[in-house]
Amino acid sequence: MTSPLGHDEERYTTECDSREEAVQIAKEEFEGAYIVEAIQANNIRLSEYFDATTFMENADENAWNDHGDPEGDGPVFETTTPDQGKDLEAMVRAAIDAWQTKHSLRFKGWRFSASRNEEYIPADETEDA
Numbered sequence: 001m002t003s004p005l006g007h008d009e010e011r012y013t014t015e016c017d018s019r020e021e022a023v024q025i026a027k028e029e030f031e032g033a034y035i036v037e038a039i040q041a042n043n044i045r046l047s048e049y050f051d052a053t054t055f056m057e058n059a060d061e062n063a064w065n066d067h068g069d070p071e072g073d074g075p076v077f078e079t080t081t082p083d084q085g086k087d088l089e090a091m092v093r094a095a096i097d098a099w100q101t102k103h104s105l106r107f108k109g110w111r112f113s114a115s116r117n118e119e120y121i122p123a124d125e126t127e128d129a
Contacts, residue, residue: 012036026121036118041109047096052089056080 012034016022019035026033056077063076080088099105 012038023121027124031123032121034118034120036112036115038112038115041111041113042106044107044109045097046100046105046107047093050089050092050096052085052092055088055092056085 014022014025016025016035019037022035026035060075060077067076
């Protein structure tokens with residue numbers, strides 16, 4: 001883990017290789033700051049954001065615009081069962097995972113996936129001579 005730090009407890013701005021480095025920067029560059037040992041999400045799976053229900057609703061709306069009966073009000077695609085929706089979601093998510101792996105795509109988040117040992121480091125107090 002690394003030790004990102006920042007000037008308040010809500011936003012961490014600097015990534016460090018050690019606690020000692022984070023403490024030094026907190027004291028000297030930020031005139032005091034919170035530090036935390038944290039893991040940043042660095043391989044978010046795009047497939048987790050595919051939703052079969054939303055896809056089918058959008059597909060039906062778009063298909064109705066292209067193929068729907070202007071005097072009717074029924075869907076172009078017949079309603080699918082919950083099991084069919086789960087199957088579609090699993091198959092499409094697997095395809096998205098394969099695509100992400102094939103292209104070595106790593107999506108990095110800004111929120112930590114885990115953190116511990118948050119502490120406030122005050123600024124260095126030096127006496128004027």
